[in-house]
Amino acid sequence: MTTQTLLPDAATRTVESRPLSVRPSLQETVTQTFAMAWRALKKMRRNPEQFFDVTLQPILFTAMFAYVFGGAVSGSVADYLPLMIPGILAQTALTACMATGTQMREDMDKGVFDRFKSLPIARIAPLAGPMMADLLRYGIAATITIAVGLAMGYSPGGGFFGVLAGWLLTIVAGWSLAWIFAWLGTVARSAQAVQGIGMMIMFPLTFLSNAYVPAGTMPDWLQAFVNINPVSHVVTAVRDLMNDGDVTGQVGWALVACAIVVAIFAPLAVRSYSRKM
Amino acid sequence: MNESTTLAVSAEGLVKRFGDFNAVDGIDLEVRRGEVFGVLGPNGAGKTTTLSMLATLLPLDGGRASIFGVDVASSPHQIRQLVGVTGQYASVDENLTATENLYLFGRLLGLGKPRARATAVDLLERFGLEEAATRQIKNFSGGMRRRLDLAASLIAQPPLIFLDEPTTGLDPRTRGQMWDTIRELVANGSTILLTTQYLDEADQLADRIAVIDRGRKVAEGTSDQLKSSVGKSTLHVRLEERDLTASAATIVERVLGETPLLTPEAGGLNIALPDPNRAADVLIALREASLSIATATVRQPTLDEVFLVLTGHHSESEDSTDAEQEVA
Numbered sequence: 001m002t003t004q005t006l007l008p009d010a011a012t013r014t015v016e017s018r019p020l021s022v023r024p025s026l027q028e029t030v031t032q033t034f035a036m037a038w039r040a041l042k043k044m045r046r047n048p049e050q051f052f053d054v055t056l057q058p059i060l061f062t063a064m065f066a067y068v069f070g071g072a073v074s075g076s077v078a079d080y081l082p083l084m085i086p087g088i089l090a091q092t093a094l095t096a097c098m099a100t101g102t103q104m105r106e107d108m109d110k111g112v113f114d115r116f117k118s119l120p121i122a123r124i125a126p127l128a129g130p131m132m133a134d135l136l137r138y139g140i141a142a143t144i145t146i147a148v149g150l151a152m153g154y155s156p157g158g159g160f161f162g163v164l165a166g167w168l169l170t171i172v173a174g175w176s177l178a179w180i181f182a183w184l185g186t187v188a189r190s191a192q193a194v195q196g197i198g199m200m201i202m203f204p205l206t207f208l209s210n211a212y213v214p215a216g217t218m219p220d221w222l223q224a225f226v227n228i229n230p231v232s233h234v235v236t237a238v239r240d241l242m243n244d245g246d247v248t249g250q251v252g253w254a255l256v257a258c259a260i261v262v263a264i265f266a267p268l269a270v271r272s273y274s275r276k277m
Numbered sequence: 278m279n280e281s282t283t284l285a286v287s288a289e290g291l292v293k294r295f296g297d298f299n300a301v302d303g304i305d306l307e308v309r310r311g312e313v314f315g316v317l318g319p320n321g322a323g324k325t326t327t328l329s330m331l332a333t334l335l336p337l338d339g340g341r342a343s344i345f346g347v348d349v350a351s352s353p354h355q356i357r358q359l360v361g362v363t364g365q366y367a368s369v370d371e372n373l374t375a376t377e378n379l380y381l382f383g384r385l386l387g388l389g390k391p392r393a394r395a396t397a398v399d400l401l402e403r404f405g406l407e408e409a410a411t412r413q414i415k416n417f418s419g420g421m422r423r424r425l426d427l428a429a430s431l432i433a434q435p436p437l438i439f440l441d442e443p444t445t446g447l448d449p450r451t452r453g454q455m456w457d458t459i460r461e462l463v464a465n466g467s468t469i470l471l472t473t474q475y476l477d478e479a480d481q482l483a484d485r486i487a488v489i490d491r492g493r494k495v496a497e498g499t500s501d502q503l504k505s506s507v508g509k510s511t512l513h514v515r516l517e518e519r520d521l522t523a524s525a526a527t528i529v530e531r532v533l534g535e536t537p538l539l540t541p542e543a544g545g546l547n548i549a550l551p552d553p554n555r556a557a558d559v560l561i562a563l564r565e566a567s568l569s570i571a572t573a574t575v576r577q578p579t580l581d582e583v584f585l586v587l588t589g590h591h592s593e594s595e596d597s598t599d600a601e602q603e604v605a
Contacts, residue, residue: 015436111364
C-alpha cells in the first residue's frame with residue numbers, strides 16, 4: 001500500500017465542502033434495510049441450524065397435536081385438521097418470531113453493531129433488515145405446516161387461493177408480532193432472557209386463544225381474553241380464508257391487530273435500540 | 278473562520294455516569310485539524326467511554342462536544358457522517374467474508390452496488406488483505422481483523438478517524454504494520470483521535486497526548502513534555518539490605534536533586550533520570566556509601582511511572598517489563 005493511493009482526495013477536500021444530510025431519506029432507509037436483509041440472509045445460509053425451528057418443529061407439532069387432540073376435540077383427526085392447521089400456523093409463526101428476538105439480542109452483543117451505530121444510517125435499518133430476511137423463515141414454516149397438513153389428509157375448502165391467502169396472512173402476522181420480540185431483544189439483558197420472556201408471552205398468546213380448541217368450551221372470563229387476543233383474530237381469519245375461501249371481517253380485524261402491534265412495538269424497538277450501549 | 282469550526286474536536290466537561298460511578302468525570306479535549314491526538318490511560322480510565330460519546334454511541338450525561346463545529350448531542354446523524362470509528366474489538370461481521378463486510382458497509386453508506394464492490398476490492402488490496410478476501414472473519418488473525426476494521430472506517434473517507442486502542446493485543450510485528458498504516462493516513466491529512474494504554478504508541482504516533490485516569494484528565498502535552506515530567510529514562514535499583522532503602526534515597530536525592538520513588542516491592546527505588554548518563558553517578562555514589570545493590574536496570578519510563586508521577590498511584594495494567602536493559 002502506498003501513500004499516493006490511499007485516500008487520494010482526503011487531504012484536498014475540506015470538511016466544509018462536504019454536504020451533510022440532516023436525516024436519512026426514505027430511499028436511503030429502504031436501501032439500507034435491504035443491505036441489512038442481505039447480511040441476515042448470508043448469515044442464515046452459513047448457520048443452517050437457524051432453520052430448525054421453521055422446518056422440523058412444524059412437522060413435529062402438526063403431527064403431534066393432530067393425533068393427540070384430534071379425537072378429543074373434534075372426534076377424529078380428519079375433522080380436527082381444519083380447526084388445527086390455522087392454529088399451528090399461528091403458533092409456528094410466533095415461535096419463529098421469538099427466534100427473531102433472540103437472534104437480534106445475540107447480534108446486538110457483537111462488535112459489528114457498534115459499527116452500525118456509528119454509521120450515518122437510519123436507526124431502523126439494523127432492525128428492519130433482519131426482520132425482512134426473516135420473512136423467508138415464516139414462509140418456510142407456513143409452507144411446511146400446510147404441506148404436512150395436506151399429507152395428513154387436510155382438504156382446505158378455500159382452494160388454492162384460500163390457502164395462499166392464509167399463508168400470506170400467517171407471514172404478515174409473524175412479521176408483525178416479531179416486532180414485540182425485536183423490542184424484547186433490545187431491552188433484555190441476554191439472549192436467554194429474551195428466550196425466557198418470549199416463552200412466557202408465546203404460551204399464553206397461543207393457548208389462551210382459539211388456536212387448538214373452540215373458545216365456547218372455556219369459562220366466560222377466559223373467553224373475554226381469548227376474544228381480544230390478536231392470535232385468535234389471526235387464527236379465525238386464516239380459518240375463514242383456508243377453509244371457506246371467504247375474506248371475512250375477521251381478516252380485516254386480524255390485519256388491524258397486526259398494524260396496531262407494529263405501530264406500538266416498532267417505534268419502541270427503534271428507540272431502545274438507539275439508546276442501548 | 279472562527280475557532281469552533283477550526284477545531285476537529287472540541288469537548289468541554291464531558292461526563293458519563295454508570296449508576297453512581299462517573300466513568301468520565303469532566304474531560305475537556307481539543308483536537309486540531311490534521312493532528313494525531315492521543316488519549317493515554319490504563320484500562321478503565323474512561324478512554325473508550327469518551328470516544329463513544331464523541332462518536333454518538335453513548336449519550337452525554339454532562340458537558341458539550343462538537344466536531345468540526347457540529348454539535349454532537351443535537352446532530353448525531355451529521356456527526357456520523359464526519360467520523361470513522363475503529364473499535365477496540367474489531368467491529369466487523371464474523372459471519373461474512375472480508376469482501377462482504379466492506380461491500381455491506383459500502384452499501385449502507387450509500388454507494389451503488391458496482392461502486393461498493395470496487396471499493397471493497399480496492400481497500401482489501403491497499404490493506405494487504407486480498408488473499409483473505411473470501412474467507413470468513415472468524416478465521417482471521419487479530420491483526421487482520423484490525424486492518425479490515427480500519428479499512429471499513431475509511432470507506433466514506435471521513436475527515437476525522439477515531440482509533441480505539443488500535444494495537445491492544447497485537448504481536449509486535451503486526452503492531453508495527455498497524456502503526457505504518459496509521460502514519461499513512463496522517464500523511465494524507467486525516468485527523469486522528471487515538472486511545473492507547475501504551476506510552477510508546479502515543480509517543481510514536483501522536484502529536485499531542487492527554488493522559489486520563491479515573492475519568493479525569495491529569496496531564497496534556499506533547500510526548501516530550503510528558504516524558505520530561507518523569508525523566509528521560511528510569512533507573513531501577515534494588516538493594517541487598519531492604520532497611521537501607523531510605524538512606525539510599527537520601528544519597529540519590531543529593532546526587533540528582535530529586536526524591537526517588539519507592540517501588541511496590543520492598544527495597545526498590547525508581548529513579549527518574551533527566552539524562553541516562555547520570556545512572557553511573559547514582560551507582561557510584563551508592564557504592565561509595567557501601568550500599569550493596571541486588572539489581573540495577575535502566576529503561577524508558579513506563580506508563581506505570583508516568584502514572585505514578587502524574588496521579589500518585591499505579592496504573593492497573595502491569596506492562597512495566599517492556600524494554601528493560603540490564604546495565605549492572
